[in-house]
Amino acid sequence: MDSSNGYILLLRQHYVTDRMVQSLSKQIECSIFVADSTDQAVARIKQSIPYLVILSGTHQDWSQAFVNRLRDTIKPLGTTIIALTQSHEPNWQLQEDHPGIDGFLVEPISNDVLNLVVKSAVAKAIL
Numbered sequence: 001m002d003s004s005n006g007y008i009l010l011l012r013q014h015y016v017t018d019r020m021v022q023s024l025s026k027q028i029e030c031s032i033f034v035a036d037s038t039d040q041a042v043a044r045i046k047q048s049i050p051y052l053v054i055l056s057g058t059h060q061d062w063s064q065a066f067v068n069r070l071r072d073t074i075k076p077l078g079t080t081i082i083a084l085t086q087s088h089e090p091n092w093q094l095q096e097d098h099p100g101i102d103g104f105l106v107e108p109i110s111n112d113v114l115n116l117v118v119k120s121a122v123a124k125a126i127l
Contacts, residue, residue, distance in 0.1 A: 007032065007050050008030060008031075008050055009035060010035070010054045011056065049079060049125075050074075050079055051121045052122075053080070054084060055083040080102045080120070081101050082103045082117065
């Protein structure tokens with residue numbers, strides 16, 4: 001696995017707005033890979049390690065088994081895994097319920113917040 005060619009992996013379980021993909025591509029110099037399935041995401045990670053993994057969909061889509069599979073695939077490197085959630089989600093999940101996820105962001109995400117998350121993930125992966 002090659003970590004020198006970092007990228008952002010965006011796993012869209014149900015949907016990802018084109019606005020987010022466009023915003024990411026304008027703000028960062030690394031590439032973005034959009035995966036439509038967990039198997040596709042893991043296969044891509046095995047080819048090269050991303051700086052940042054963004055999980056979209058509802059909290060039911062982020063099974064602990066899948067997050068553990070992601071973490072096992074990217075060990076020991078410092079890839080950041082964040083999950084997107086909707087502000088209207090009736091059941092907010094506690095961070096303790098998803099120990100493999102580094103954080104949650106509420107959509108819609110401002111460009112400034114997205115830029116900071118990307119910069120932080122890149123810095124963490126380089127260390």
